[in-house]
Amino acid sequence: MNINSKYYLFLTGIIILFDIALITLFAPTEIIMGDVQKILYIHVPNAWVGFLFFFFVFIASVMYLITKDIRWDYFGQSAGEIGVVTTTIMVISGAIWAKPVWGVWWTWDPKLTTSLIMWLMYIGYLMLRAYSSNQRQGATYASVLGVISFINVPIVYMASVWWRTVHPEMIIGPLKESDAGLTVSMGFILIYSTFAFTVLGIFLLVRRFQIQQLEQLSR
Amino acid sequence: MNYLFAVFAITWVVYFGYLFVINRKIDDVKEYLDIEKAN
Amino acid sequence: MKNYFLYIWYISAKDIQVELKKKELLTLTTIFAITCVVIFNIAIDVSAQAYIRVLPGILWVTIFFTAVLGLNRFLSVERDSGNFESLLLLPISRDILFLGKVTTLFFFMTIVEILIFPLFSVVFNLNIINISIILISILATFGISVLGIIIGSMTSNTDVRETLLPILLFPLIFPILLAAIEVTGAVLRGEEWAVYGKWVQLLAIIDIIFSIVCSFLFTHVMKDY
Numbered sequence: 001m002n003i004n005s006k007y008y009l010f011l012t013g014i015i016i017l018f019d020i021a022l023i024t025l026f027a028p029t030e031i032i033m034g035d036v037q038k039i040l041y042i043h044v045p046n047a048w049v050g051f052l053f054f055f056f057v058f059i060a061s062v063m064y065l066i067t068k069d070i071r072w073d074y075f076g077q078s079a080g081e082i083g084v085v086t087t088t089i090m091v092i093s094g095a096i097w098a099k100p101v102w103g104v105w106w107t108w109d110p111k112l113t114t115s116l117i118m119w120l121m122y123i124g125y126l127m128l129r130a131y132s133s134n135q136r137q138g139a140t141y142a143s144v145l146g147v148i149s150f151i152n153v154p155i156v157y158m159a160s161v162w163w164r165t166v167h168p169e170m171i172i173g174p175l176k177e178s179d180a181g182l183t184v185s186m187g188f189i190l191i192y193s194t195f196a197f198t199v200l201g202i203f204l205l206v207r208r209f210q211i212q213q214l215e216q217l218s219r
Numbered sequence: 220m221n222y223l224f225a226v227f228a229i230t231w232v233v234y235f236g237y238l239f240v241i242n243r244k245i246d247d248v249k250e251y252l253d254i255e256k257a258n
Numbered sequence: 259m260k261n262y263f264l265y266i267w268y269i270s271a272k273d274i275q276v277e278l279k280k281k282e283l284l285t286l287t288t289i290f291a292i293t294c295v296v297i298f299n300i301a302i303d304v305s306a307q308a309y310i311r312v313l314p315g316i317l318w319v320t321i322f323f324t325a326v327l328g329l330n331r332f333l334s335v336e337r338d339s340g341n342f343e344s345l346l347l348l349p350i351s352r353d354i355l356f357l358g359k360v361t362t363l364f365f366f367m368t369i370v371e372i373l374i375f376p377l378f379s380v381v382f383n384l385n386i387i388n389i390s391i392i393l394i395s396i397l398a399t400f401g402i403s404v405l406g407i408i409i410g411s412m413t414s415n416t417d418v419r420e421t422l423l424p425i426l427l428f429p430l431i432f433p434i435l436l437a438a439i440e441v442t443g444a445v446l447r448g449e450e451w452a453v454y455g456k457w458v459q460l461l462a463i464i465d466i467i468f469s470i471v472c473s474f475l476f477t478h479v480m481k482d483y
Contacts, residue, residue: 020227039226046230065478085237093226100222120429128426131416141412144475145426148408151471152430155464159433162456163440200234208241214248 019196045197053083061146073139078208110160121149269358294320314442330420353473
């Protein structure tokens with residue numbers, strides 16, 4: 001499967017374009033928030049992909065430590081990079097959504113807090129590999145960090161939920177409102193958007209992985 | 220409406236930016252292989 | 259089984275003995291902690307009534323930064339003096355070595371905390387010498403030691419050395435800090451165990467999970483030393 005063939009690029013592109021069309025033309029406009037609510041269709045799918053790819057990093061880390069096959073490290077690095085891209089978009093879209101809806105750019109609501117911490121862990125994962133002395137050491141260290149970081153995610157989420165239950169100064173956030181008030185067509189578009197971004201993520205992942213392999217060959 | 224547009228813009232700039240950056244690496248490798256071939 | 263803990267103690271005791279003679283690390287970290295207290299007090303300008311709201315945060319952030327400082331110093335001395343290499347020659351499993359280092363750091367941090375907690379009580383005029391706070395401090399310090407040693411062992415080997423440690427460590431100990439801050443605050447406000455007990459339980463679980471996982475992972479870290 002030659003990822004460089006334009007076929008896959010076009011396929012992914014079509015899926016995404018269809019998604020944009022759905023969001024802008026067909027998605028019902030919500031009464032209270034208006035068009036801004038449609039940011040949901042970017043924010044949630046990217047959150048899902050971010051979390052999925054963090055799981056990929058965990059799998060890659062565990063498998064590298066067991067098999068020592070360097071290709072798992074390529075997989076982990078690729079998943080990590082795309083995860084950073086995705087989580088960045090999630091955080092930024094979340095902030096842009098929050099501003100018109102609540103009046104603030106940021107709030108320490110559990111999902112946002114967990115994603116910010118996850119973002120920091122991703123970045124640390126990439127940095128540790130980058131600053132290691134050689135490829136092998138980088139792979140091992142990053143894998144160790146990858147395992148620890150992933151285990152930390154549910155713990156961070158639980159702690160954030162308790163934190164906000166104790167100090168409920170902020171409203172629980174648009175995510176909760178949006179989950180509750182979804183109509184059938186909104187739900188469908190949301191699912192399709194999630195599918196579209198997952199396809200995009202996988203496409204980038206495979207491409208990045210193959211570029212990694214090429215890069216290493218040329219060393 | 221502006222907010223939605225901003226999110227779309229940022230999303231696609233970031234994704235395309237990433238795609239662009241990683242494609243540049245292919246060019247680096249191609250260059251390197253061409254030099255290798257020439258030798 | 260008894261040997262397991264005995265070996266851990268041997269490794270730790272040697273480090274502690276050396277340090278108690280020189281007192282270099284303890285002095286540096288304690289003075290740093292005092293400096294932090296002063297800086298925070300200048301930075302956060304509140305009236306005495308508000309002390310109760312800021313003390314938990316200032317306390318635990320101070321301890322976090324002090325831990326990072328202590329870790330960096332401890333590990334760079336280990337590396338430069340070749341201590342790690344000689345320990346690797348011993349026929350003991352890597353998790354014993356790991357827990358030995360963790361015990362050493364835990365011991366050092368506890369000494370610093372014993373010196374710093376009364377200082378906090380005095381400066382903020384609030385009594386934090388309390389059984390629940392002591393309990394949460396023990397758990398939190400242990401958690402920070404476990405994560406600090408494994409992450410620090412890796413970062414001290416990289417090109418950028420010490421600068422990477424706080425970046426990597428903070429997201430990982432975020433829940434630990436949060437738990438410690440919440441419990442300290444709750445106790446100061448006079449709340450009951452029923453309210454804050456869950457944080458203590460969470461910390462205990464975190465400690466158990468991470469000490470087991472990191473002990474296993476340390477073997478891989480040491481392979482590439």
